[in-house]
Every structure is written in C-alpha cells, then in structure tokens.
Amino acid sequence: MKARTEFSINSPEYYGFGIGIMKQIKVCPHCGASEPSERYICGECGARLPAQTLFQQYQRMHRQCPVCDTVLAAGMKFCPHCGIKLKNEESGE
Numbered sequence: 109m110k111a112r113t114e115f116s117i118n119s120p121e122y123y124g125f126g127i128g129i130m131k132q133i134k135v136c137p138h139c140g141a142s143e144p145s146e147r148y149i150c151g152e153c154g155a156r157l158p159a160q161t162l163f164q165q166y167q168r169m170h171r172q173c174p175v176c177d178t179v180l181a182a183g184m185k186f187c188p189h190c191g192i193k194l195k196n197e198e199s200g201e
C-alpha cells in the first residue's frame with residue numbers, strides 16, 4: 109500500500125517543490141518550462157519570461173497566511189497550518 113499524501117491544487121507542493129524553490133524560478137508562459145529567476149528569456153522556446161517569480165505570481169493568485177506563508181484557499185477562516193484566525197478581506201486589491 110502506498111501512503112499517498114494528498115496535496116490540494118492550491119498548495120505549493122502541487123508544483124512539486126516548496127516555497128523556497130518557487131522564489132527562485134520563473135515559469136515560461138509560452139511553453140511552461142521552469143527557468144531560474146535571473147533569466148529573462150525562456151531557454152526552451154525563447155519567449156520572454158515574466159518579471160515575477162513563480163512564487164510572486166502564485167501570491168497574486170492566492171491569499172496567504174500572514175504568519176506562516178501557507179497558501180490559503182478562498183474563504184478559509186483559519187490557517188490550516190498554524191491555526192491563526194484569518195481576516196476575510198474580500199474587498200479591494
């Protein structure tokens with residue numbers, strides 16, 4: 109029996125690496141290749157890489173716990189990692 113860890117698509121582990129790695133890579137919007145964050149052009153297809161690292165893009169797409177940086181699904185009231193109560197700030201950006 110395999111013990112399978114279930115990761116939500118909303119978790120960084122979905123990408124197969126942790127936050128530390130996500131801060132160091134960019135993902136090509138054209139071909140999906142991961143490139144080191146200091147690159148500007150995709151080594152696979154020559155497309156221009158986004159200015160933001162994968163982590164920064166990810167942060168923009170998801171809320172995070174202010175304490176532990178765990179990525180939070182929409183509507184969560186408590187951080188699933190550290191348990192702090194989260195403010196629900198739906199308004200503004």
Ligand SMILES: [Zn+2]
Nearest residue numbers: 136139150153
């Ligand atoms: Zn590419």
Ligand SMILES: [Zn+2]
Nearest residue numbers: 173176187190
């Ligand atoms: Zn937390």
